[in-house]
Amino acid sequence: xxxxxxxxxxxxxxxxxxxxxxxxxxxxxxxxxxxxxxxxxxxxxxxxxxxxxxxxxxxxxxxxxxxxxxxxxxxxxxxxxxxxxxxxxxxxxxxxxxxxxxxxxxxxxxxxxxxxxxxxxxxxxxxxxxxxxxxxxxxxxxxxxxxxxxxxxxxxxxxxxxxxxxxxxxxxxxxxxxxxxxxxxxxxxxxxxxxxxxxxxxxxxxxxxxxxxxxxxxxxxxxxxxxxxxxxxxxxxxxxxxxxxxxxxxxxxxxxxxxxxxxxxxxxxxxxxxxxxxxxxxxxxxxxxxxxxxxxxxxxxxxxxxxxxxxxxxxxxxxxxxxxxxxx
Numbered sequence: 089x090x091x092x093x094x095x096x097x098x099x100x101x102x103x104x105x106x107x108x109x110x111x112x113x114x115x116x117x118x119x120x121x122x123x124x125x126x127x128x129x130x131x132x133x134x135x136x137x138x139x140x141x142x143x144x145x146x147x148x149x150x151x152x153x154x155x156x157x158x159x160x161x162x163x164x165x166x167x168x169x170x171x172x173x174x175x176x177x178x179x180x181x182x183x184x185x186x187x188x189x190x191x192x193x194x195x196x197x198x199x200x201x202x203x204x205x206x207x208x209x210x211x212x213x214x215x216x217x218x219x220x221x222x223x224x225x226x227x228x229x230x231x232x233x234x235x236x237x238x239x240x241x242x243x244x245x246x247x248x249x250x251x252x253x254x255x256x257x258x259x260x261x262x263x264x265x266x267x268x269x270x271x272x273x274x275x276x277x278x279x280x281x282x283x284x285x286x287x288x289x290x291x292x293x294x295x296x297x298x299x300x301x302x303x304x305x306x307x308x309x310x311x312x313x314x315x316x317x318x319x320x321x322x323x324x325x326x327x328x329x330x331x332x333x334x335x336x337x338x339x340x341x342x343x344x345x346x347x348x349x350x351x352x353x354x355x356x357x358x359x360x361x362x363x364x365x366x367x368x369x370x371x372x373x374x375x376x377x378x379x380x381x382x383x384x385x386x387x388x389x390x391x392x393x394x395x396x397x398x399x400x401x402x403x404x405x406x407x408x409x410x411x412x413x414x415x416x
Contacts, residue, residue: 195261202257209247217247221255224274231274239281248278289354290362293320297407298400310410321356323416356411363408370401 164170206214220243227234238244252275259267284292297316301309374397 198261199258202254205254206247206250209250213247214251217245217251220248221251221274224278225270232277235277235281239285244278244282244285246282249275249282252278288362290359291366293317293354293359294363294366294404294407298403301403306406310406313407314410314414317356317411317414318416320354321359321414322353324356356414360408360411363404363411367401367404367408370404374398374401 220238224231224234235244252271256268256271256275259271280295284295287295293316297313300312300316
């Protein structure tokens with residue numbers, strides 16, 4: 089006997105689906121579809137005009153847009169003369185800017201040229217020369233002693249002058265007047281010391297005699313110069329030419345030796361000859377460079393230099409006359 093399956097109560101039995109739910113009609117909503125997100129890209133909608141726009145209408149539209157943009161501008165903006173002046177100002181400004189750029193480039197090239205002057209020298213020597221020049225600048229009142237010590241050691245060379253000249257050029261371009269004055273005096277002093285060491289005995293004596301003149305009475309100065317000449321020049325007389333100073337002419341006895349070979353021995357005739365040649369060269373140069381009169385600062389400075397030079401020439405002429413007529 090087959091056992092029968094238990095029957096479910098009526099309330100628990102599954103009900104058949106309604107035909108209205110199986111097929112969605114026109115009035116019945118169907119299954120819900122996924123709505124597009126707000127962030128999802130949408131295709132642009134192109135709205136085409138019903139009638140084509142003519143070129144005249146486009147021009148009118150552009151003019152209307154320009155007029156709308158020009159609203160609120162100052163009244164002079166519509167003035168052609170004002171616009172012409174503005175264009176001229178713009179041209180002037182561009183020209184001024186180009187001029188400033190050219191000036192900056194020129195200054196940069198000048199500084200670069202100053203820096204390249206010492207490239208031909210060994211860098212170790214350049215470094216030592218810069219240290220020596222810095223010591224001169226820091227010496228203050230003792231700069232004369234420092235220069236003389238450097239001259240005795242043989243440290244004063246052309247490279248020292250180049251280093252001082254470079255500093256002087258930089259000071260001139262930066263318009264540092266105090267530095268210009270100090271470096272100019274230092275350059276002249278070092279140059280004079282170098283020329284003194286390279287000069288002949290006659291020129292060294294001439295420089296020494298000129299430095300004895302401190303202003304004031306010229307007669308006292310000439311007396312000092314005569315005394316110094318008698319100390320430097322060997323005695324000139326027939327006996328001293330034939331016999332040395334150690335030979336006694338009265339007793340006709342003494343030791344005759346060869347004269348010492350001294351390179352710095354200076355004869356009066358050599359001094360007169362070199363000084364005379366120097367005067368001729370200076371006077372010829374003075375004839376070429378005649379003094380130009382004027383009242384501007386440069387002309388006044390040149391005039392003062394010429395007067396100082398003429399005074400030195402007159403002093404040299406006096407020394408030449410004194411040496412020519414010198415007697416023991």
